[in-house]
Amino acid sequence: MITSIYNSIKQSLKSPAHTYCKILAQNTEKLRRKVLEEAYELIKETLAKPINKHRMVNEFCDLLFHITMVIYHHKIHPKQIKQEMFNRKKPN
Template identity: 40%
Template sequence: MIKKIIKKIFFSIKKRNSYSKYLIKNKEILIRKLNEECMELITEIYKNKKKKIINELCDLLYHLIIVIIKYKIKYKEIKKKINKPN
């Protein structure tokens, strides 16, 4: 199920709306947005508000996928790292 959600987000971003393009071209802004979304997610986790946690998680996922696109990270690279024991 999660894989479907991520795929859907990924392909919608791949169409590259203007905001996505803007983030891809502006590393500093992308970094700021990642930081902001992480902090918002942490805040909602602390407050224990599931609905808001989901909203912030989706925002962070969006920005993480922008990073994947910007740096041309392949699925197999991520999968390899996830499956690799520490």
């Protein structure tokens, strides 16, 4: 999943068109604020009564996209994330 988003970001940044990804890539402060905003919105949805799963999924997807933009910006490949997750599953 993250690899797919990562590759979409990569393609969008290579595109000659003016894209949302390019706006975020050129303004890291805006990107950081978006990550915080999306994390807050996801947590806020978990507190809603009743919980709206559709909105929660939407907020999760927004957060995942923006976090993936962060790792792309810092040249962290999804394979590194996958490896770290694998390492965490190993018994001590």
